Amino acid sequence: MSSLTDQPEQNTTASAASGPDSVQSLIHEHYQSVYRFAYRLSGKATDAEDLTQQAFLMACRKIDQLRDGSKARSWLFTIVRNSFLKSIKKQPTELSTFEDEIAVIDDPSSLNLHFDEEKLQSVLNEMPEVYRTPVLLFYFEDLSYKEISTLLEVPIGTIMSRLARGKQHLREQLSESLN
Amino acid sequence: MVDCNTTLQLLDLSHFRLDEVDESIKDHFENCEHCQRVSHNRLTFDRTLAIALVDVPIPMNLEDRLLAAVQFEQEQSAEKVSPLKTPKQSRSQLLIKVLAVLVPCLIIGAILLNSNFIGTAKLDYQAKLVESAIRVFAGDVTDQSASIFDESFTLDSIDSQLFRIRSSEIFGADLDTDGEQDIAGYRFSDRSVKGVLLVIPNHKLAETPIAQSPSSASSREYIWTNGKVTYFCYIETGSADALFDSLFSPV
Numbered sequence: 001m002s003s004l005t006d007q008p009e010q011n012t013t014a015s016a017a018s019g020p021d022s023v024q025s026l027i028h029e030h031y032q033s034v035y036r037f038a039y040r041l042s043g044k045a046t047d048a049e050d051l052t053q054q055a056f057l058m059a060c061r062k063i064d065q066l067r068d069g070s071k072a073r074s075w076l077f078t079i080v081r082n083s084f085l086k087s088i089k090k091q092p093t094e095l096s097t098f099e100d101e102i103a104v105i106d107d108p109s110s111l112n113l114h115f116d117e118e119k120l121q122s123v124l125n126e127m128p129e130v131y132r133t134p135v136l137l138f139y140f141e142d143l144s145y146k147e148i149s150t151l152l153e154v155p156i157g158t159i160m161s162r163l164a165r166g167k168q169h170l171r172e173q174l175s176e177s178l179n
Numbered sequence: 180m181v182d183c184n185t186t187l188q189l190l191d192l193s194h195f196r197l198d199e200v201d202e203s204i205k206d207h208f209e210n211c212e213h214c215q216r217v218s219h220n221r222l223t224f225d226r227t228l229a230i231a232l233v234d235v236p237i238p239m240n241l242e243d244r245l246l247a248a249v250q251f252e253q254e255q256s257a258e259k260v261s262p263l264k265t266p267k268q269s270r271s272q273l274l275i276k277v278l279a280v281l282v283p284c285l286i287i288g289a290i291l292l293n294s295n296f297i298g299t300a301k302l303d304y305q306a307k308l309v310e311s312a313i314r315v316f317a318g319d320v321t322d323q324s325a326s327i328f329d330e331s332f333t334l335d336s337i338d339s340q341l342f343r344i345r346s347s348e349i350f351g352a353d354l355d356t357d358g359e360q361d362i363a364g365y366r367f368s369d370r371s372v373k374g375v376l377l378v379i380p381n382h383k384l385a386e387t388p389i390a391q392s393p394s395s396a397s398s399r400e401y402i403w404t405n406g407k408v409t410y411f412c413y414i415e416t417g418s419a420d421a422l423f424d425s426l427f428s429p430v
Contacts, residue, residue, distance in 0.1 A: 023253075027245045036235040049238060053248050060249050061256075064343055065369070111224040115231040139229045160192055167191070171224060 023060045030073050031056070033140065038080045040136050043125040047087070055079040074141060078151055081133055088129070112175040123173040127166060134159055135166035181207040186214050187221075195222050327351070328363045332380045332408060341376055341412070344369045372417025374399075379409050393423045 034055055039048035058079050059066070066075055124132055137148050145163070149156040186207045193199040195218055197208065208214050328334070328351035346368045351360035364377040381404060393401040393412065399419055401412040414422065 023249050024246060027242060027249065031242050031245055032237050033233075035237055035241060036233050039235045040232055045238065049241065052241070053245060056245050056249055057252050060252050064345055067343060067369075111220045113223060113227045115228065117231075117234075120231055136232070139225070139232050164188070164191055167225070170228065171221070174228075175224075 022063055023056065026059055026072055026076065027056055030076055033073055034076050034080060037077050037136060037140055038084070040121070040124055040140075041080065041084050041129075041132065042087075043121055051080050051083050051087075054083045058083070074137075074143070074147070074151055077137065077141070081152075085129065110175065111171055115174055120174065123170060126173075127169060130154075131162050131166040131169070134163045135170065138163055138167075183207075183211060183214050183217075186211065187217055190214070190218055191221065329360055331360045332363070332378075334363060334378050334408070341367055346373070372414060372419075372422045374412060374414040374416075374419075374422075377411045377413070379411065381407055381409055384409060395420065395423075 031052065035048055035052045038051035038055070039045060042048050042051060055076050059076060062079075066072060124136075127135070133152065134148050137143050137151065141147075143151070145156050145159050148154075148163070149159045152159070154162075181203045186204050189200050189204050190197075190208065197205050200208075208218070328349040331351070334349070342365075344367045345365050347366035349363055349365045351363040353360050361383050362377060362379050364375055366375050367373065390403045391405065393403050393410075395401055399414045401410075401414075401419055401423055403410050412419070412423075
């Protein structure tokens with residue numbers, strides 16, 4: 001799935017994070033992916049733009065912490081996620097409700113392959129953030145469980161469970177109209 | 180006995196990579212048309228969804244706006260750089276930052292005293308260091324005695340690997356109140372380790388270490404000198420050995 005990203009974003013190296021124009025390089029190479037991730041996470045274009053700007057300003061201040069340029073995009077996604085978490089109010093009941101909804105494991109009889117954009121974002125918005133972020137990292141970055149676990153500082157077993165449930169939820173909800 | 184549900188769940192967890200599942204799962208999959216069909220559908224769904232998720236229109240001129248915002252941020256930061264020019268910085272903010280670096284002085288001063296690291300000729304200085312650290316710890320500190328490092332001596336480790344994971348400003352302190360800063364330091368951290376590096380000019384010390392590269396003094400401390408200044412690295416969390424192996428071992 002990483003092959004789906006934009007061409008200019010493939011060439012990040014360690015030097016990109018250490019050169020004199022490093023933040024500018026990061027913007028040039030990653031702003032599209034960062035914006036798209038922020039959009040899918042927040043569900044709103046205006047919020048996504050704010051989160052993207054906050055992420056690059058934070059990157060500007062913390063650029064010394066980026067030691068491996070090949071991980072720049074994941075690092076930026078983590079910053080976006082942290083900013084997003086600060087911006088939302090906690091919803092204490094959402095987790096259990098969501099988990100009850102996806103208790104059934106069976107797949108829909110057929111899977112939809114033509115997604116309505118509005119429905120797609122709406123289904124994402126319904127997912128609690130702890131499910132949404134691993135799912136987005138999986139689809140955007142094709143990261144392994146271990147990488148997602150490290151990035152989010154959550155045990156790998158928890159990530160496996162959340163990713164499986166998150167994907168199941170997407171299959172069910174996005175294919176609902178077909179069945 | 181492996182059934183379809185188990186097979187599909189495990190294949191889903193392995194992202195449908197057959198080489199990552201048990202032989203029994205693999206055998207079932209290869210002989211089960213249902214599992215093959217469902218797996219194929221899920222894989223196709225995943226690929227299609229990945230394309231749909233990144234299909235988000237980018238706002239016009241977003242890159243230009245981001246570049247402008249970052250440039251503005253950098254210009255603002257550049258205006259704030261000057262050391263000891265902190266009239267706008269509140270006393271409490273300064274104190275928090277100073278404490279972040281100098282609290283370990285208390286620990287380190289005690290270590291130095293107990294380890295005979297410093298000779299008796301500079302006993303006053305040692306006592307002063309510990310006393311000053313206690314004073315800082317208690318909040319009795321002035322802008323003159325501890326502040327942003329004024330470069331009164333050269334931190335030759337400034338380009339070291341450790342500096343790259345710096346997580347604080349470089350602060351300095353005039354611990355013996357002779358009018359010049361005689362200790363500097365900064366905090367560093369990454370995912371697995373955090374601590375503080377302190378730098379003290381050798382002329383302030385009666386006895387300096389022999390090691391010219393980071394040498395373990397204990398499980399949490401590394402000490403070395405470049406002949407001009409002495410570096411004292413104190414690890415608060417994580418492994419000092421692992422950190423220095425990864426940072427300073429020859430490739």
